[in-house]
Amino acid sequence: MENSIDDLLDLIHKWKSFRENDASGDAISFARWLLNREGAGQDAEKSVVENSKNVIRTYQSPDISNKALVGYLLGRMNMFVKNxxxxxxQKLGVASIEEFRLLALTQRLKNPNRSEISNEAMMEFSTVNDMLKRLEKRGLIAHEKDENDKRASRVSLTPKGKELLGKIFNALAGMQPKVTGDLSDEEQENLVSLLMRLNRFHTHYFETEFKKKK
Known part of the structure; x- marks a missing residue:
C-alpha cells in the first residue's frame, strides 16, 4: 500500500512538472511526455495513460487530494518518529513510544485515574491498564486511592518515573535527525500552529461525535 501511494505521489509531482511546461496538456499528452522522458515502450502506453487519467482526476479535485495526502503524510511522520x-x-529501557506517552500523560494530567489516561491517550482501557501494571512493577508509577471514589485509584509518577521521563525528553530533544527536519524557525511555528488547530478540531469531534458512534 505504501509503495503504491509513493508511486502516486511521484506521478502527481511529474504531472505538476508537465503542466508547468504545458499548461493546456491533457492525459494523453502527459502519457506521451512520460514515455519519452522514461524511454518506455509502446506496450506501457495504455497503462501510463490510464494511470495519468487517475492522477489528473485526483489532482483536479484538490480537496480530495489534500485530505488523502495530509492523512498519509501525518501517518508517515508518525512512523518516522517511532523508528x-x-x-x-531501548537504551533507556523503554519498551515503546506508548509507554512514554503514558508516563508523560500521568505527569501532565496530575494524578489522573486510569480512565482519564485511557481517554487522553485514545487507547483501549484494557491495554492502558496492562501497561500501567507493567510500569508499576518497574517502580515508575504508583497507585493511590481516589478520595472521591473508593473503587478507583489515582496514578502518579514515582521519583524513579520522573527521572526516567526527564531522560526521555532529553533523548528526544537530541534525536537525529530532528523531527522538524530543515524547517526554519518561522516554518516550525506555522506548522505547530496548524497542527494545534487540527488537534483542537479533532479533539472536539472525537469527544462529541466519534465516541457516540461506537
Missing part, C-alpha cells in the same frame, strides 16, 4: 525513537528508548 527514530527506537534506539534512544
Amino acid at each position: 527514530y525513537a527506537k534506539e534512544p528508548f
